[in-house]
Amino acid sequence: MNALAVLAAVAAVLGEGRVSFFDTASGVLLVERELGDRGVALFAAPDGRVLVPLMGADATVVAGVAGEAERWVGRLFPLFFDEYDRMYVVLPGELVALSYPERAPIFRRPLAQLSGAWRAASSSDGRVVAVVPAGARAQLLAVAPRDDRVARALALAGPASAVAVGPAGGWVVVAAEGGEVEVLALAGAERAQLHLAGEPRGMALSQDGSLLVVALVQPRANKLVGVRIRGPGKPLGIRFESPLPEEPVDLALAGEEALVLSASGVSVFSGSGRKLRGRFEVLGGLRIAVLPAQAMSVVPDWGDRRER
Numbered sequence: 001m002n003a004l005a006v007l008a009a010v011a012a013v014l015g016e017g018r019v020s021f022f023d024t025a026s027g028v029l030l031v032e033r034e035l036g037d038r039g040v041a042l043f044a045a046p047d048g049r050v051l052v053p054l055m056g057a058d059a060t061v062v063a064g065v066a067g068e069a070e071r072w073v074g075r076l077f078p079l080f081f082d083e084y085d086r087m088y089v090v091l092p093g094e095l096v097a098l099s100y101p102e103r104a105p106i107f108r109r110p111l112a113q114l115s116g117a118w119r120a121a122s123s124s125d126g127r128v129v130a131v132v133p134a135g136a137r138a139q140l141l142a143v144a145p146r147d148d149r150v151a152r153a154l155a156l157a158g159p160a161s162a163v164a165v166g167p168a169g170g171w172v173v174v175a176a177e178g179g180e181v182e183v184l185a186l187a188g189a190e191r192a193q194l195h196l197a198g199e200p201r202g203m204a205l206s207q208d209g210s211l212l213v214v215a216l217v218q219p220r221a222n223k224l225v226g227v228r229i230r231g232p233g234k235p236l237g238i239r240f241e242s243p244l245p246e247e248p249v250d251l252a253l254a255g256e257e258a259l260v261l262s263a264s265g266v267s268v269f270s271g272s273g274r275k276l277r278g279r280f281e282v283l284g285g286l287r288i289a290v291l292p293a294q295a296m297s298v299v300p301d302w303g304d305r306r307e308r
Contacts, residue, residue, distance in 0.1 A: 054075065081124055081125065084100070215244065
C-alpha cells in the first residue's frame with residue numbers, strides 16, 4: 001500500500017466465512033477471525049467489536065482485534081447510536097431497545113405494519129429510526145422509538161438501496177435503485193432529489209450530516225460521488241466526483257477518509273473521497289465497517305468472554 005499521511009483507523013472487512021481487521025494507514029492485517037459460517041451483514045459496535053449475523057445458523061458472531069470471538073444465540077441486526085450501552089433491533093411487528101452487550105430488553109415499540117426490515121437506520125441521538133420494509137422497498141416508515149404517537153410513512157422515488165438519518169433526526173436520506181438520491185423531511189412535505197447516473201453500491205453520511213458519499217457502478221466508469229446536503233428544503237449539489245479503480249462493493253467513512261471496498265481490496269480516499277491516497281489488498285470482501293476511534297463500554301475488561 002502507498003504511504004498515507006493520515007491517522008490510523010481500524011477497518012473490519014467481512015469475507016466468506018471470516019472477518020478481517022486492518023490498520024487503514026499501513027494496510028497491515030491485524031487479525032483474522034473465522035466465523036464458522038457465512039456472514040450476512042457487518043455492524044461496528046461502540047466497544048470496538050463487530051457483530052456479524054450468520055446465514056446458516058440462528059446466531060451472531062461478536063469479534064474484535066483483541067480477545068476471543070463470541071457466538072450469541074439469535075441473529076442480531078443492531079442499530080447503534082450515541083448511547084453506547086444500548087441498541088435498537090427491528091423485529092417483525094416491533095422495534096426493541098436492548099442493552100449492549102447484555103441484550104436485556106429495555107422497552108418495546110409496537111410496529112404492527114412491519115413484517116420485517118430491508119434497511120434501517122437510527123439518528124445519532126437515537127430519537128428517530130427509519131425503516132424500509134422488507135416487502136415494500138419503495139416506502140419508508142419513520143418512528144420515534146420512545147413515543148408511540150410518532151410514526152410516519154413516506155413514499156420513495158424507487159426501491160431503496162441504502163438509508164441514513166440526519167444527526168438530529170429531522171430528515172432522512174435514501175439512495176434508490178437507478179441512482180435517485182432524495183432527502184425527505186420527517187415533519188412536513190419538503191424533499192430534495194438528485195439523480196446520479198449509476199447504481200449505488202454503498203452510501204455513507206458524514207458525522208455532521210452535511211455530506212453524503214455514494215459509490216456508484218456505471219457502464220463506463222465507476223465513481224465515488226460527494227453530495228452536499230443542506231436539509232430537505234434545499235437543493236442537493238455534487239461536491240466532487242472521483243474515479244474508482246474497480247467496481248465498488250461497499251463503502252464506509254472514517255473521519256475524513258472514505259474506504260471503498262471492491263473485489264480485490266480497499267481503496268482509501270482522503271478529503272472524504274476526493275483524492276485516492278492508497279490501497280490495500282483483501283480478496284472477496286462483502287462488507288466493510290470502521291471501528292470507533294475510541295471504544296466505549298460499561299463492561300469491565302475481566303478477560304476473554306466465552307460463548308453464550
